[in-house]
Amino acid sequence: MTGMRSKWALALAMVAVLAVGPAVAAADGDGTVVGAGAIFQIGAGARPLALGGAFAGVSEDENALFYNPAGLATLGRPGLTSFYSTQYQVVGYGALGLALRKLGVGALYLNSPGIPGAGEGGEILPNFAYSNLAGLVGAATELGPVAVGVRGKYLLVRSAELVGGDEPDLGPAQGTGAALDAGALVQLGPVRLGLVVENAVATPIRYSTGAVEAWERRLVAGASVRLRSLLLAADVESVGGHSQYYHAGAELGLGLLALRGGITAPMGGDGEDAADSRELTAGIGLRLGSLQVDYAYLMPATLPDSHRLSLALRF
Known part of the structure; x- marks a missing residue:
């Protein structure tokens, strides 16, 4: 009886997130800037990235914590995953996650050192760094064929503010904020359907400078x-109600080896702008006993190519 009560409590918590989220998001007043939490949209794990980011309807391994928390309810084995990359040869980005059956904890890190500084009048200022540190906690349960999950996020942002005077300089600035996500997964034979609502409930990121930054609502619907031995996956994503993307990928299993490919592109876009936003992906995975090694190669249309490597240890 206690276990059933906990399941329904989690399900009701997810419903509450979906119900009150719009009211909280609309409560942000004037002076609020939308766009916080972009670190959570970069993606973690080389396997999902090699699939073009189409993972909301898959979420069958440790990466569920980062893509759809409902997937934590269906994990076969606990796993520890780590990931690091140099974003476009400039920004350091990494992730660490521990996924258990129905529970998960993780962290994301982004650091961009040595950014050239310039004042309002074009004067040269000292170089400054911009960094994000984020923590995630997820929980999930199963209600018949449907798995539901919630994920809490905390974000710490460190940047710089312009300090005025006869000789303008850069001083430290810091901001913090939190948000809550909800996800669902349903298994229908070989088909899996997923839905994720990110930043359904959020407290704006408030900086020491007095600035306020709001979280953008992100909706992702996926199917796989x-x-x-063939896995096909596709996601449709809406960010802030103003940007829509599709993600598609395929994975072919060959024993201990897996070959992957995918694409991310804006929806409804044609011409040069859409082509500039398109990203092709490819990757490979190798299973060595309890160790899973995954590699992804990302090929944006305009930015430099990047390499992603992640390791997972399953218990």
């Missing part, structure tokens, strides 16, 4: 189908 497994046909023996």
Whole structure:
């Protein structure tokens, strides 16, 4: 009886997130800037990235914590995953996650050192760094064929503010904020359907300078189908109600080896702008006993190519 009560309590918590989220998001007043929490949209784990980011309807491994928390309820084995990359040869970005059956904790880190500084009048200022440190906690349960999950996020941002005077300089600035996400997964034979609502409830990021930054609502609907050794996946994503993208990917299992490919592109866009936003991906995975090694190669249309490597240890 206690276990059933905990399941329904988690389900009701997710429903509450979906119900009150719009009211909280609309409560942000004047002076609020939308766009916080972009670190959570970069993506973690080389396997999902090699699939073009199409993972909301898959979420069957440790990466569920980062893509759809409902997937934590269906994990077969606990796992520890780590990930690091140099974003476009400039920004350091990494992730660490521990996923257990129905529970998960993780962290994200982003650091961009040595950014050239310039004042309002074009004067040269000392170089400054911009960094994000984020923590995640997820929980999930199963209600019949449906898995539901919630994920809490805390973000710490460190940047710089312009200090005026006869000789303008850069001083430290810091901001913090938190948000709550909800996810669902349903298994229908070989087909899996997923839905994620990110930043459904959030407290704006408030900086020591007095600035306030709001979290953008992000909706992701995904589907996947497994046909023996072939996995096909696709996601549709809406960010802030103003940007829509699709993600599609495929994975072919060859024993201990897996080959992957994918694409991310804006929806409804044609011409040069859409082509400039398109990203092709490819990757490979190798299972060595309890160790999983995944590699992804990202090929943006305009930015430099980047390499992603992640390791997972399953218990």
